[in-house]
Amino acid sequence: MQLQSMYQDIILDHYRNPHGRGLRDPFEAEVHHVNPTCGDEVTLRVHLDGDTIADVSYEGMGCSISQASVSAMYDLVLGKSVTDALQTGEQFMTLMQSKGDAAVAERLEDDLEDAVAFAGVSKYPARVKCALMSWMALKDASARALSTAPTGENA
Amino acid sequence: MTATVSRPAGAPVLPLDVEAIRADFPILSRTVRDGRRLVYLDSGATSQKPTSVLDAERHFYENYNAAPHRGAHQLAEEATAAYEAARATIGAFIGAPENEVVFTRNSTEAINLVAYALSNAATAKEPEFRRYAVGQGDEIVVTEMEHHANLLPWQQLCERTGATLRWLGLTDDGRLDLSDLGTVVNERTKLVAVTQQSNILGTINPLGEITARAREVGALVLIDGAQSVPHQPVDVATLGADFLVFSGHKMLGPTGVGVLWGRYEVLDALPPFLTGGSMIEVVRMEGSTFMPPPQRFEAGVPMTAQVIGLGAAVEYLQRLGMANVLAHEEALTAYALEQLQAIPGVTVIGPPDTVARGGAISFTVEGIHPHDVGQVLDDLGIAVRVGHHCAWPVVRRYGVPATTRATFYVHTGYDDIDALVDGVREAQRFFGVAPSDSEGATS
Numbered sequence: 313m314q315l316q317s318m319y320q321d322i323i324l325d326h327y328r329n330p331h332g333r334g335l336r337d338p339f340e341a342e343v344h345h346v347n348p349t350c351g352d353e354v355t356l357r358v359h360l361d362g363d364t365i366a367d368v369s370y371e372g373m374g375c376s377i378s379q380a381s382v383s384a385m386y387d388l389v390l391g392k393s394v395t396d397a398l399q400t401g402e403q404f405m406t407l408m409q410s411k412g413d414a415a416v417a418e419r420l421e422d423d424l425e426d427a428v429a430f431a432g433v434s435k436y437p438a439r440v441k442c443a444l445m446s447w448m449a450l451k452d453a454s455a456r457a458l459s460t461a462p463t464g465e466n467a
Numbered sequence: 468m469t470a471t472v473s474r475p476a477g478a479p480v481l482p483l484d485v486e487a488i489r490a491d492f493p494i495l496s497r498t499v500r501d502g503r504r505l506v507y508l509d510s511g512a513t514s515q516k517p518t519s520v521l522d523a524e525r526h527f528y529e530n531y532n533a534a535p536h537r538g539a540h541q542l543a544e545e546a547t548a549a550y551e552a553a554r555a556t557i558g559a560f561i562g563a564p565e566n567e568v569v570f571t572r573n574s575t576e577a578i579n580l581v582a583y584a585l586s587n588a589a590t591a592k593e594p595e596f597r598r599y600a601v602g603q604g605d606e607i608v609v610t611e612m613e614h615h616a617n618l619l620p621w622q623q624l625c626e627r628t629g630a631t632l633r634w635l636g637l638t639d640d641g642r643l644d645l646s647d648l649g650t651v652v653n654e655r656t657k658l659v660a661v662t663q664q665s666n667i668l669g670t671i672n673p674l675g676e677i678t679a680r681a682r683e684v685g686a687l688v689l690i691d692g693a694q695s696v697p698h699q700p701v702d703v704a705t706l707g708a709d710f711l712v713f714s715g716h717k718m719l720g721p722t723g724v725g726v727l728w729g730r731y732e733v734l735d736a737l738p739p740f741l742t743g744g745s746m747i748e749v750v751r752m753e754g755s756t757f758m759p760p761p762q763r764f765e766a767g768v769p770m771t772a773q774v775i776g777l778g779a780a781v782e783y784l785q786r787l788g789m790a791n792v793l794a795h796e797e798a799l800t801a802y803a804l805e806q807l808q809a810i811p812g813v814t815v816i817g818p819p820d821t822v823a824r825g826g827a828i829s830f831t832v833e834g835i836h837p838h839d840v841g842q843v844l845d846d847l848g849i850a851v852r853v854g855h856h857c858a859w860p861v862v863r864r865y866g867v868p869a870t871t872r873a874t875f876y877v878h879t880g881y882d883d884i885d886a887l888v889d890g891v892r893e894a895q896r897f898f899g900v901a902p903s904d905s906e907g908a909t910s
Contacts, residue, residue: 315843315846318842319842319897324898350838350854350855350869351854351855351859351862351868351869352838352869353868374838374868375838376838376839377838436842442838
């Protein structure tokens with residue numbers, strides 16, 4: 313059975329006990345992203361302290377992959393600069409495009425921490441979008457947060 | 468040889484010989500996901516193709532490939548004859564004369580053809596094309612259970628023309644709420660667009676009531692037959708509609724061909740949607756005139772091979788008999804509804820019994836998102852559809868984010884449904900949400 317390669321225990325743990333879930337104040341930007349092929353949704357807020365991500369809060373509904381992905385992302389980006397967080401997002405994108413190539417997962421393991429468990433998802437093209445939805449929302453929200461609070465002094 | 472593949476105790480003998488039919492579908496002999504038998508329960512999205520359809524297309528390309536209705540050479544003559552013979556076959560399948568059968572890319576394009584013709588009518592230079600023009604103050608009526616293909620073209624038509632879109636709602640058990648039919652369909656209604664069989668709920672709609680009301684107010688009626696024409700006998704002579712659309716690929720035919728049937732008198736009063744070669748009478752730099760239907764609506768070199776393939780698909784279905792196809796799916800649907808609803812935590816979205824119901828069964832599994840249900844089923848070799856099934860307002864109406872949907876066809880047997888039911892239980896085990904049996908018994 314190949315299912316275990318996708319549904320790693322880490323993923324199922326994040327799905328059952330999501331980290332950082334719930335919408336919180338304060339925030340500089342809120343975005344709503346949907347996956348139009350399946351109707352999965354996430355509402356995501358970003359709170360910046362200067363250019364550091366002080367909080368990412370979210371609500372959403374969707375499959376285990378999309379929900380676990382946003383939870384793992386929360387752990388990864390909290391306290392990072394927006395630049396670093398988005399770079400981590402690029403690494404996650406690379407992992408998702410790896411088509412199950414173990415070498416790619418190994419190379420990214422240190423940077424992606426729990427999120428490297430999503431390597432198995434990359435073998436299923438239909439599910440890659442589920443894993444990427446929250447990262448797309450973060451990229452969008454960060455860009456808006458930076459443009460609405462360019463100095464960060466009011467954060 | 469028995470007529471069925473592993474018939475469960477108490478279940479009726481299926482009208483179709485599943486084993487013999489499966490042998491006609493090459494794809495059903497392949498395996499998926501580490502050598503598992505393919506259990507294809509996604510015919511509602513697209514159907515598999517029997518060898519006779521594949522052979523018809525290949526035979527065309529190998530023997531008389533040419534552009535029909537052009538050229539005077541022998542190949543062109545043969546291609547034209549085959550293309551028009553397929554039109555006659557497909558027309559006869561739904562009880563229509565061939566000049567009322569327009570080939571489109573699929574149902575979606577057929578509906579768009581009508582929607583654009585109705586807005587083009589308002590600005591047509593030919594007075595005879597303005598009869599069905601839609602504009603400000605007019606109303607278009609759809610239902611809340613329509614596939615996006617039978618919703619968005621009408622939304623867009625209303626946005627282009629200033630007409631108003633109205634709709635019939637749904638009842639809690641997945642049927643049309645006709646309590647306000649008399650007011651929703653009224654003297655301002657120009658067209659009523661309704662599906663004959665819901666692609667997500669499986670509901671078969673009471674078209675007679677709707678077409679009768681539309682007649683009273685002089686509105687046109689378009690029936691979306693994408694999920695009905697492949698699965699039940701449909702006769703346009705008794706349908707009471709002005710238009711019927713369906714897709715070839717959902718009825719054992721190739722992709723890239725669909726049908727718009729229209730009453731000749733109505734088609735003849737409509738301006739074209741797409742313009743170009745083939746559909747013209749006389750072309751001058753100052754302006755042009757158009758052919759009568761169906762050619763007026765078939766611009767460009769048509770999808771000849773696909774039309775011929777669809778003709779072969781129709782002949783295959785006719786050999787089985789559409790009454791048998793319907794009875795076959797009714798038996799499977801009854802069995803599947805019973806088996807699925809016996810699983811604690813499974814809820815069918817749509818009519819829970821077989822009354823006025825086709826073989827599309829949508830369901831949710833408590834505690835597991837449909838994507839995850841679909842993934843477990845896929846791992847077992849079972850192909851279902853998950854998501855909102857291009858009917859987003861329907862899932863919203865029933866308060867679920869998405870559903871898992873199984874659909875049946877002529878090659879489906881009881882063994883496929885047993886595999887589905889076992890797969891759903893496996894998903895519950897995998898995600899640790901299998902409710903105890905006592906919970907199901909006491910509910």
